[in-house]
Amino acid sequence: MTLADIARHLNIPVRGDDAIAVRGLATLKDAGPDQVAFLANRAYLKDLASTRAAAVLLHPEHAKECPVACLETANPYVGYAQLSQLFDPMAVARLEAGVHPSAIVAEDAVLGEGVRIEANAVVGSGAMLEDRVVIGPGSIVGADSRLGEESHLHANVTLYHGVVIGKRAIMHSGCVIGADGFGFAHDGAGWHKIAQLGGVILGDDVEVGSCSSIDRGALGDTVIGNDVKIDSQVQIAHNVHIGDHTALAGCVGIAGSTRVGRHCMLGGGVGLSGHLTLCDGVQVTGMSLVTNSIHTPGVYSSGTGAMTNQQWRKNAVRFKQLDEMAKRLARLEKRQLG
């Protein structure tokens, strides 16, 4: 691949010798003469002058400072993302079609053109895999589940029955879609299981990280919008709705029936209680607990920052006295002003 090929793929101009051959991507600092680097964050501007890269993807404003060929674009980070796709060995387009002889595919499953099913995968009765779907080794597609065009289950993914996933989904290993929501009725002595009769629907361009869980609905469906990005170790309970373009970082937990808007971002380890509504454009910082609905876009937080354990012990004890302290403070004010 030459710089000219790359420029054509990104549909942007090259400044410099576009015949240079390129075999990969690297940071400004690490790139060798057959790699493309990028400048998407001013913090790395210091590395530009000394880069040995074949070319640098950057904003036109930095072109003059670039000692090598330039690929100029208004949003170099997006350019880097697009460029990275060219070098991904696991890209669906690069994998050969075919069903491995050890895979178990139900006779009535419907497979589109160019589908790839890898070793020891299992595709259940009535499942429908659209064109160019890839099912990784050991993955299970439950009965009557559907996967849209070019969706990719990596190894050891589990879809329960009746799960519906849109186009170009990427599901990482160990994730489980459509397990029972956590629903039980208590009779005073013990628990009665509530069968989870709803489904799970994921839109187009959804990515789910490794070992994440998205449960099926109790009656209605759990619904994940288009272009929702979900990291690893995330738990999404029954009947949750997530709006388009929202991103959930690792270890997030969302309790039942909560609705998260579009273009939201939840930091790592954030917990949302059940039956809440978060409007569009809400960001929650890492490890915050949200127990009330949020109706105004913005950034929200809870918790306290880390300090030495010695300091923390003293302050944490005072936290238990905080209401009493507030009352004593009010009393002092009253006396002084009275």
Add this chain to the structure above:
Amino acid sequence: MTLADIARHLNIPVRGDDAIAVRGLATLKDAGPDQVAFLANRAYLKDLASTRAAAVLLHPEHAKECPVACLETANPYVGYAQLSQLFDPMAVARLEAGVHPSAIVAEDAVLGEGVRIEANAVVGSGAMLEDRVVIGPGSIVGADSRLGEESHLHANVTLYHGVVIGKRAIMHSGCVIGADGFGFAHDGAGWHKIAQLGGVILGDDVEVGSCSSIDRGALGDTVIGNDVKIDSQVQIAHNVHIGDHTALAGCVGIAGSTRVGRHCMLGGGVGLSGHLTLCDGVQVTGMSLVTNSIHTPGVYSSGTGAMTNQQWRKNAVRFKQLDEMAKRLARLEKRQLG
């Protein structure tokens, strides 16, 4: 199925035409004329008058306000749970017995009557599966493990060797029972692994959610009581004991050797330190950290609620000054009163 069939199953009376055919369950708002709805929460009483359901499962006190046939019961939520079971396509009773030809079952494994082993499952040497056990596709039953009657491992579940599970268990995909507890001895330079020689025992009617971990004991066993319900993404460390009828919501983590009583409820993301005792009837709200034993039933919490990041930054800084603030407050009081 008719309303009469349902009433017979729940052992409760129908008021109205019991010959109506029914094909499912729905909420009061969504139910069509071939679905049963339920009223278990006063918040939904507003939807009763306009429901189009075939019938409504409700407390007798609401029967007069119901525009359609009634299924009357003292605990409609439990009634709904029982009714939901009739419509669950994954109910063990609805699955056909038989061992899939691709399953690998050790010659000396003991299978009861009506056992079902699905594609690519592996059952180890000396394992014992009681009557009507179901092993989902890709699931692994370790050597010498035992599963009680009608227990159901969904797809891609892993049981290590020597795991003992009671009757009617439901184990969701990706859960792992019996992996090594986290035990290492430090010699001043590095770690020596402590082989985890204990086992894991789960009682009857236990449910474990997707991608949850229950580790085996170091010497003695990790013990989960009867009717314990465990959600997804939960971590239960070695030698933990959980009492009967306790429920653990998603993302709970319990450190080694802690004992949780009967009829406890831990909210999502709760963390319990090791070597604690929680008595019966303790509830802990979401994302609380418990570092001391609890000897009185009741509801416990820690942490702080979410606020805007702007407010939070100010308050979180003050938290680090809290002990100093408390001392200044005491000084002021002393001066004013002195």
Add this chain to the structure above:
Amino acid sequence: MTLADIARHLNIPVRGDDAIAVRGLATLKDAGPDQVAFLANRAYLKDLASTRAAAVLLHPEHAKECPVACLETANPYVGYAQLSQLFDPMAVARLEAGVHPSAIVAEDAVLGEGVRIEANAVVGSGAMLEDRVVIGPGSIVGADSRLGEESHLHANVTLYHGVVIGKRAIMHSGCVIGADGFGFAHDGAGWHKIAQLGGVILGDDVEVGSCSSIDRGALGDTVIGNDVKIDSQVQIAHNVHIGDHTALAGCVGIAGSTRVGRHCMLGGGVGLSGHLTLCDGVQVTGMSLVTNSIHTPGVYSSGTGAMTNQQWRKNAVRFKQLDEMAKRLARLEKRQLG
């Protein structure tokens, strides 16, 4: 096995009859006359006088109080760890070599001597398994991955392509190594995936718990040092580096590009933000959030301890007023002193 065999294995002296046959390990309290017990914590000294064990592994200072044979060692906890290895049925050395006929092994995979590959495992093209590696049932080794001598993947482990793991690793079921890091570029309307082109490198003697995730790097590698011990349900994001001998308890989450030093210990549920540096010798207590780098060894904490929900509600409300309280306190002081 006799006490003499054990003493030879641990290379320590026996005091008492070394011909006694031993079949296992137990606590001082539970041990029977064919089990060895240990005293590694003064809290259990009270159980020493009444133990029925065959022998007790202990520090020489307690030998006089021991009613049975003694195995004396300066560090009885390390002795216990070493001894426990003798009784582990899953020890790699105890498992028979051989490839199960149902395993799918690529023709160009390279297998060392004594390799064991269990039922339905899948080993990809170009993978290299060094001597005595064990691949558990249903585990997947991605193309071009490498496993050092005596490494053991338990059942249903997933390694993506190009993962490099050192010697004597233990990877528990459901863990996923090398899934894509969570990287996306936003173009103002939605997300563009950044292909994760880096790798994952694990040193020697690493253990990874069940259902844990270690993501591959975006460009460079995610690097886990030697003798790093990782519990269950842990999330390690792309390009994280973890220093040698560090231990991460269950449910820890570490965001991208953070570097954790050597000999660190992170308690259960700890969260580290991205792009931080923690120096060697840092300990963080359970469920703390760390959002800034730490440059001084020591113990760090955040959060607040659990209290009754009634108390907590009052104090948590006051937390939201904390900055205002601090200002009022300062005003009072000024007036009183002014």
